[in-house]
Amino acid sequence: MTDVKEKMTSATKQKGEPKKFIRTPIKGTKFTIMVSSAKGGVGKSTFAVNLAFALKDLGKKVGILDADIFGPSLPKLIGKNVKPETENGKAIIPVDGYGIQCMSMGFLVEESTAMIWRGPMVISAIKTLTEKVLWKDLDYIIVDMPPGTGDTQLTFAQDIMVDGAIIVSTPQDMALLDVKRGIQMFDKTKINIIGLVDNMNFFKGDDGKEYKIFGEGGVEKTAKEFNKEFLGKIPLHQDLRIASDEGKPLTYSSPGHEVSLLFKDIAKKVSKKFI
DSSP: OOHHHHHHHHHHHHHHHHOOOOOBOTTEEEEEOOOOSSSSSHHHHHHHHHHHHHHHHOOOOEEEOOOOOOSOOOHHTTTTTOOEEETTTTEEEEEEEEEEEEEEGTTOOTOOOOOOOOHHHHHHHHHHHHHHHHOOOEEEEEEEESSSSSSHHHHEEEEEEOEEEEEEESSHHHHHHHHHHHHOOOOOOOOOEEEEEEEEEEETTSSSOOEEEEEESSSHHHHHHOOOOOOEEEEOOHHHHHHHHHHHOOHHHHHSEEEEHHHHHHHHHHHHOOO
């Protein structure tokens, strides 16, 4: 009877213990950085791509992994929609985007194809992008995450070695509600949050004045509330939009632009975290 009680007690303890996950690093890269936004439409993908080129401008070898299976945007942002080559018909060779190694589900399916997949298929796609791509000698791989806290986020949190996450948001109250949920998710899954970025912080009118159409100070306030670093502000700028639409990221095509220099400042802060 005593043996039965001991076994039951042991089983109960094991059940109550948090599950331990084996996280595997992405081969061919030193550090994996997730760029996340709990809310869609805040400019996360544009930020991720420009951050990658800003890091490259600092002399780093960089790759970009577009992990948004349902809405891949990397092919448009770098102006390339090509099928990647393979090695021995198995391993996938990244697409070169102006000297940065790039991979996206958008390279593997037709542009007009709607990805109507359930969770297991999404997880399988993430495994393909992280395990079967021949990333080579990277200092950083920037992972452009889909918005929210769904299957993709959980797969990275549980199965992949992530060295840090950057959370991008507008200062709008509606977006910040989801940012707080995102912070809690990363904290619970033990993923280090590098910092928060205030995107589309303002736009400058023809009169030279700054207009803060999404509010002011919300992202920085949230960072302080959760004891996270505030990395900086990126304005809503027409040149940034035009460069993205033309498939030539601003930090690549115009590295001396005032907005590109803001990205470079953030890139320096990020890079210092991994010295």
